[in-house]
Amino acid sequence: MHTGLLQVVDELIKYEHALSPKRPIFVIGDSLGGCLAISVAARNPKTDLVLILINPATSFMKTPLQTILPLLELMPSNLSVAHPHLLRYLIGEPLRMAMVSIQNDLSLQEALQKLWDSLNCKLNLTSQSGDILQMDNVVWKLKLLKSGAAYANSCLHAVQAEVLLLASGNENLPPTGEADRLFKTLKNCKVRYFRNRGHSLLMEYDFNLLTVIKGVNLYRRGRKQDVVIDFLPPTLSEFKKTSGEDLKPLHQLLSRVMLSTLETGKIVRGLAGVPDKGPILFVGYHQLLALEKTSIVEGFLEEKKVAIRILGNPLLFSEHFGTLRQEFSLFDYFSVYGAVPISPINMYKLFQGNEFVVLYPGGVREVLHRKVLLKYKISYCAYQLSSEYTSSTSYVNCAG
Structure with a gap:
């Protein structure tokens, strides 16, 4: 884990706690951010933290990216990245990102036209990103993921925070998914599976994180949740x-x-x-x-x-x-x-x-x-x- 990045988040947590010591601090981490959230929580066991982990990258050691990392390190550093799997992993699924722009009040013809325009834009962006991104950038990020996952796994036992684990994508779902292992390892953890969603859950066009937090009764304003006072009316x-x-x-x-x-x-x-x-x-x-x-x-x-x-x-x-x-x-x-x-x-x-x-x-x-x-x-x-x-x-x- 990059010590500078971890220190920045750790100092921010301490600052927020000093401002409102009686209120919880919600820490949301996606992929590498999930590893970072786990690491920060382990370093602050007495701080009232609520972790929202979305497909945390704690299973990096089991992914194909870990296997090909030594090969990528041997490639020229200025080589552009054009592999579809790598691009999807780095910037997300083009089709799912395009669907974000579709509004419910559009007619079928308008929605299809909007989807087509947005998808063309995302595909062009993906193609251009493959030309812009160089191999040394990819190797740097993969090494960061590797070290972040290793550090987070080493301190799972020290996490005292309340945890909500959101899992999507085939690699995170039961029976062999990473979410099941984390659910059994973390002391105070709730889990929700989204079987029909992609890996980039926060980029799904109709996914609402606040709805999920309210649905599992995790939203609170104080040390303990009050289901009456802490209620937020439906949007x-x-x-x-x-x-x-x-x-x-x-x-x-x-x-x-x-x-x-x-x-x-x-x-x-x-x-x-x-x-x-x-x-x-x-x-x-x-x-x-x-x-x-x-x-x-x-x-x-x-x-x-x-x-x-x-x-x-x-x-x-x-x-x-x-x-x-x-x-x-x-x-x-x-x-x-x-x-x-x-x-x-x-x-x-x-x-x-x-x-x-x-x-x-x-x-x-x-x-x-x-x-x-x-x-x-x-x-x-x-x-x-x-x-x-x-x-x-x-x-x-x-x-x-």
């Missing part, structure tokens, strides 16, 4: 992605109908009968497998412009449940949209923040539509509790 791009892409088939299947009751007792279509401000508690009854939750959240975002907070089973947020899936999935979107583990403390905090809260009595047994004892008694108690925080009562029906 417009996140809402469009879930409502228009990932969850569109589910929403079409449910065909939701939102109904509410006005103060006059009249039932109207939409959420006009729901107050604009909280705190409000909604007590519901699960449809099969609780599939209607996503439609309720989307309905409130569309009409009320508010993120409704769902009190969910703590099992959905447990570390053991997360390690079983390890894919960024629908369960992670629960956290993105503000779901929290159900508990009296979390419920009171949500009410103090004037939030819209959804409670489903019965838990897993009700989700699967098995017999639930005391269901109506629980619903009545939840309603009595909500009356202490709001003088108005509204009912929302979601029919599939």
